[in-house]
Amino acid sequence: MNASYNNPSDIKVAVVGYGGIYNMGKIHLNDVQKAGMTPRAAVELDATRLALAPQDFPGIQTYTTVEEMLAKSDANLVILITPHNTHAPLALQCIAAGRHVVCEKPFAITTEECDEMIAAAKKAGVMLSTFHNRHWDGSVVKALEVVQSGNIGDIVRIECHMGQWNKPGDIWRASKSISGGILYDWGVHLLEYALQLVNSEITEVSGFSKRGFWANLTKWKDDTIEDEAFATVRFKSGAWVTLCVTHIDSNPKRGMFEVTGTKGSMVLEYDTHEIIVRDGEKTIVTKAKNPKEKWEMFYVNIAAHLTKNEPLVITPEWARRPIHILDLADRSAREGRAITARYS
Ligand SMILES: NC(=O)c1ccc[n+]([C@@H]2O[C@H](COP(=O)([O-])OP(=O)(O)OC[C@H]3O[C@@H](n4cnc5c(N)ncnc54)[C@H](O)[C@@H]3O)[C@@H](O)[C@H]2O)c1
Incomplete structure (x- = not known):
């Protein structure tokens, strides 16, 4: 264009x-x-x-x-x-x-x-x-900087997690047919974080889900989203990403986004991060605040693309990647088997 x-x-x-x-x-x-x-x-x-x-x-x-x-x-x-x-x-x-x-x-x-x-x-x-405003969240900007520095080595796995103990609200997000499911709200942001870090092709997706626990307590009944859904994504590099979003988390304490590498790891919450690097016998732990998010960059890029032909950061093909994962995870949960990715 x-x-x-x-x-x-x-x-x-x-x-x-x-x-x-x-x-x-x-x-x-x-x-x-x-x-x-x-x-x-x-x-x-x-x-x-x-x-x-x-x-x-x-x-x-x-x-x-x-x-x-x-x-x-x-x-x-x-x-x-x-x-x-x-x-x-x-x-x-x-x-x-x-x-x-x-x-x-x-x-x-x-x-x-x-x-x-x-x-x-x-x-x-x-x-x-x-x-994808959260492409510019301070947490993922920090995580990219650490991964690119080589300090935590090669990425082995990324675990994304968001849990609460609460019935889904009576808003449209709690309807499976309107929202797509429990993974389609925050899950799509967390996958978009992970895809920025794992620079490799998606090969296969497995999905798991539990439904019915909260269903009768919401106005959507048979159409209520999952109580919990879980996805595992395999990449060509050998790395894997897991995503769990749940409303039946009785003990929601774990990190939102955890990256494990061959030399160290990172636990990221929205505002803070902890980096642990293993250096021989030494363990170096750094805890700090994340940089401030820069969501405004999304529309700065759109304007530059439409006026100066600058490359679009969030192309539709990029945006299709997390949707492909969520779509395959949903199918996999229904069919009870892993599904090979059609788009990498
Ligand atoms: N990127 C983010 O950080 C972020 C944050 C919040 C919401 N969202 C996304 O924004 C979207 C909307 O979520 P929300 O929380 O604002 O929901 P909302 O229910 O507050 O707003 C949606 C509005 O759309 C209107 N609407 C529905 N169909 C319409 C149509 N055909 N024509 C005109 N108006 C129509 C509804 O009347 C409603 O007022 C979702 O995709 C959600 O995931 C993104």
């Missing part, structure tokens, strides 16, 4: 979804503005939430449907900030209307959806990316 615009301000942005759980519409448009692009339109089904957009961004156009926005607005970049099962259909609709698209994470729920979106964007000659 050739650079399309002279200035970042020529990139006029519509957000679809101005939801209230984390106020993500406002967060996106603030970063869009910081990157020099122009907030142009907000689309939201909920009238009360939609009414907030012009208060936050005076003069912004408001619409209740994507169809109407695509028909009437001159927005040329659409950001989808909606529940997970809507990402693929809304992206395809916007791409067909010739708009550049950024999807919130997860890119989509299945590998097939990712394939369809990537093919459609190529055919239409528009940009497609995913808001």
